Amino acid sequence: MSRSPEAPARAVLRRRILGLALPICAALVVGAAAQSVIAALLGHMGDDALYVRSVFIPVAFLVLALQEGLDISTQVGFARLRGAQDVARTRRTLGAFVRTGALVFAVTALVIAVTAPWLASLLDVPAEQRAQFVEFARWMAVASALTVPTTIAAAALRGWGRPGLSAILSVLAAVIQVGGVWLVGEVGGLGVMSVPLATAASAVIGTAAASILLLREGLARGPRPASPTGVTAGETGEPGPTSSGVDVRGLLLGIGVPVGLSYLLLTVTNFVTVWILSSSGSSVVAGYGAAATVQTVLIVPAIGLAAAVGVVMNQQWGMGDLGLLPRTLRVGTTIVVGVYVTTGLLAFLTAPLVARLMAADPRVVEETELYLRVVGPSLAGLGIVLFLLTLLEQLGHGPVAVALNVAYAAVSLGIGGILARQGGGPEALYLVIACSNAVGVLVVLPLTSHLVRRKAAEVPASPAGAEVEPTDVDRTIESGIDR
Template identity: 25%
Template sequence: MQGLDYTSGSVNRLLIRTAIPMLLASLVNVTTQLVNVFFMGHTSQTVLYVLSLYIPISFVMIAIVEATQLSVQVAVSRSRAEGSPYFTQLFAHMMGSAGVLAIVMGGLVMLLSPLLSWFYAVPSDVRPLFAFYVAGMMAAGVPAVLAAASGAALRGLGRAQAASWNAVGTALLNILLVYWFVSVIGFDLKGIIYANLISSTLSLLISVLILFVRKELVSVRLAFVQRHLIALRQVGIPVFISYCLIFVSTFFFNKIVSHFGEGVVAGFGVGYRIQTMAILPGIVIGSAIGILINHNLQQAHRPRAYESYRRGLMQSFIIYAVISVVIWIWREPLTALLNADPVSRTEAARYLAIVALSYLTMGPMMTTLLTMEQSGRGYQALLLNAVYFLLIITAGWVLTRVFNQVVYFYSVIASVNAASLFCLIPVLRMFKREYAGQPVPGGTVLEGQEVIDGQSYSTQS
């Protein structure tokens, strides 16, 4: 197996070489999502309303995508030296698990769509469109989950550029397909479903083809091996629960703003979608840090693991200093470009005016959470996520009901984002204790120490 060697050379250079292709792919995906909003935002407020209602539901498939791809990426990174036969077995186990989970969860959401319509008090004339869009996107999510898993396998093997170029190409195809189906044929929401089905299926086929051409996938007799699923349990489960938490939380977010009418819901949906896209660079950097950490777990390389997080966090702060200011300054032209409805456009701009500058700390926190999830601290990351959303929901619900103004909800989001800065210092110290601790001669394990590859390392600062 070939690819980047993460155990030697400049940490900064390796982070950049890993993150930039992934960031490029993410930026193209951002563009894809924004183009979808652009096309839908120039149809009708009803279509934009359905898109906004779908945001929390989308996190069901996103939960599976993230849990699967992070599990695959971690498992492949840690077992890279095992050879192609082992990788083939591992890949088959991961893809099978991902496919079954996507089908089961997607089917469950389809069955529950009438309940979702009731929860949101969707008007009766809109309910058929809402149910159709939910069912179609759940179906399109199955090949999307498998495509994400195969791309993560390429990244875990050190082939981030191949995975990213695949993502870029198929994302551009998605944009063209959405344009064709929506603007030319006039399919509206159906056009997004068809475009996602075609582009994600093609992405899956390309990733698998690359693995075969590079002889990473070979002919072996498949057999169930329990240890292949360890990464799913250690990484995938907490990540999946974290995104399910986002799924539940965004339901309450929409419930809070729905008190103020369809126009506010649609505008909040546009602003929140921009925010969701804005955090992707932080996720990408955290994923790149995770790859470096998992390639440097041996005794001789562990200080590089800590250095990877420290330098990656600095890069995240620099990037989000730019992102937060740019979105805040250009909020009105951006929302005007994406949305033709004056009411929802004004609401989206108001949301970004209050929240955008807080991305300076929210982005690095996302980098930290992704790093924690890929380094065996998924449940700690889950706890931080739970506290974050609980604070926003509780304070946002109380303040909007007391003062009857939605801006209080937006202010709560901005305040909690800013407060996340106080979580970064303890996490930085935690990584330093574990990865940059000094080995204790003789291998004797004392309280506050751990054994790594036969050597005892201090876990105290």
Template identity: 25%
Template sequence: MSAEKTLNDGPVGRALWSVSAPMTIGILGVLSVGLADAFFLARDGETSLAAIGYVFPVITALTSLSIGLSAGTNTVISQAIGRGEDAEDRRRMTLHAMSLALALACSVSLLIYLLSPYLYGAMGAEGEVLNKILGYMRFWCLSFPFLVTGMALNAVFRAAGRSGVAAVTMLLQALLNIALGPVLIFGIGPIPAFSMDGAGMASLIARMTSFAGLVLFARHAGVLRFDAAPWQGAIASVRRIVRVGAPAAMSNAINPLGMAIVTGFVATIGDTAVAGFGAATRVQGVVVVPLLALSSGIGPVVGQAWGAGDTARAREGLRLCHLACGVFGIAVAALLLMTAGPLAALMTSGSEAQAYTATYLRIASWGFMGYGVLITANAAMNARDRALWSMSLSGTRIFALYVPMTWAGVQLAGYPGMIIGALVANLISGWMALVAVRAVGLGVTGWAPVRVPSEWLAARLGGQGTPARD
């Protein structure tokens, strides 16, 4: 792979920064698409805003499946680089990962397209809101294979320490999507107004264009080749990718699945509450971009270090991640406490949903630090080839904490109760993540509230409290 970077030289903080910083820009661009869609659709009418509120958790869950698959690709490639494996073999792995991503994405797209009327109907959407959702999903499902296959290729660049390539690709795709959004939603000149369908069309065009450009660049850079026995070792590559990618995909999809369930709880309050909740979660998605960038950056750092046998470097990288999560989480919560009102007014165009958006941002933001610790821990465990641990952690967070606590909150105190339930679930999940990473040999040592349960957990699962290396 040309211009390949090792992440095992120099201070670990610098290596983490070199991967995470560019991804902040890239992820911000991608998430800004959802924010821009909510902004434009709020001006298209409250029906469109409510519709995108139903859509958001479902498409986030599907996108998270692709992120999990790219985590498998990242783990296989980064560990191969750390072990010094042949570049030709890694190029074959890249082709195998993209082929697997394309096949799975096409299957999922078809399934979701066929099930959308029943899925969104079960979530509480009906009438004109449901019609707008189905129109949007037609185009979104067509764009999904381009998104997933492109993410697999981006993961290869990140694994090699070249996150700038992935970040630029993500940013350019987002800019094109945002530029096309208002044109296709409201119409201009000879282009008619497509309303919410236009938002789906914009995503399709942007993803197709971005994927084509990324493939051309990958071939030029020598990352992707279609000759030299391309299918040699395909079964072995797919097995290695799936071993991490399958549980990682489930781990990533569990979180937005929980959000979809909670959207159903909010729907019992009314469509206005769903619109406000949807707008708030979009703001949340953009605000936590640095945490998502850290989770993207820690994977290659841990993967290359673990492949090279430098377990101390892997642990130090994750420690720095968790410290950053704590500082950032407190700072952003304090900021949102003061700015939630203006942000809510901007995202809801001053509609009745504004109060719901502002209330969520003021309260839920105090749990962002716990969420950051969780997702960076999951990324590190995936890179350390412990994807089942991260899947179990995410499953526990959603099904034992987030869903039950938000349901109880809605029953006891309505919408504010739901938010408090989400806050408590995130804080507990952060502590659980610290326990889990120590149990697999990636966490801090010597802190009793983490040490004791992690040793108990490792013993129950047949492992050791601080395993050295496979």
């Protein structure tokens, strides 16, 4: 049986996407697990430690939004440089991102330091914990600013096609933070102040490790000499034929800002959901919290796959092969559909077991199971939608993604909140959320396909019926992933 001439190209794309996605997803899971472990450690240090960190969460989400905006902007920029084989501009681009990120975080740290007492009043921090909260907020702001070089380095390595090296930095930071909180906070008795100290330590050590990895890859120095056996993509000092460098300011404003807004919107959505459910009692809120924790873990693959597909598509963009974007989207979407149809089915089937693992109180178990039974199957739609929206952000359509996120929140929480508050209870809200997840696919998938096809049409199309095989640069990038 003869194979379709398109099969080899699809196989190359599938291998490249999965090769990028696996270490990215692993790093995301480790990072999320580390924060859970830190929370558990603080919970054993006394109520004050966990309370102070918990009340700081709204500020932490602001910092996270800034970090993610900087991270994704850097990833996109370096993916395009890699596609263009433009190692000559990597050092300059790194410097521009670091300087801009350092300035933004320095200003943010200063604002948090000055407004910390006011934030304590706004968040109703009791008088006996207010001084500790103010001190914690100020030092956390400083520690977060120190993470800028590591954040940029990890994103640059990811965009350059080295997800394994990027994951090393992320896992290293997580291990140091957890170990530092345990050693200094619990064993040493420093308590909650061990968190900023461990964060700062991970930032300093991470920066040193990042410098070594960036130098190893030739991204933080001048051009490497050509190999005696041939020139490898990204190893020449001359820009590729399609390269004109990357506009750091344009990436930060066009990609970083919408990404940050999306993360802030998620925070607002979570608070509104809790407010809607609060009228149904503490067991319902606790059950939702447990189920939302499970859901957060389940959507990690969507974010990792979107990052992987985004890297591949931006590398194609950088090398001028925009005509390959629709095919890459189809391959990536096929993978995501397979992953999330399975995920939705498992969430539904395992709801009773997972609920019992997440809680001991029978009432909380019942509410957790209710959410997973009602919303669980629709995680198939949520995963696909989240993948597509994240990908739109990485292709420069951040405002579209933000608008769709706002519309989703308005519909699901608006209609669901009204029905829940008027007697439908939490099940009414969950049913509306499930329907929104399903309907979202019908809206976001065709829109994403249209925007990608429109971008691909900006270059001359291949002759009718002609198959576009992977270029030498394609194969070089694939073979160089996580070498």
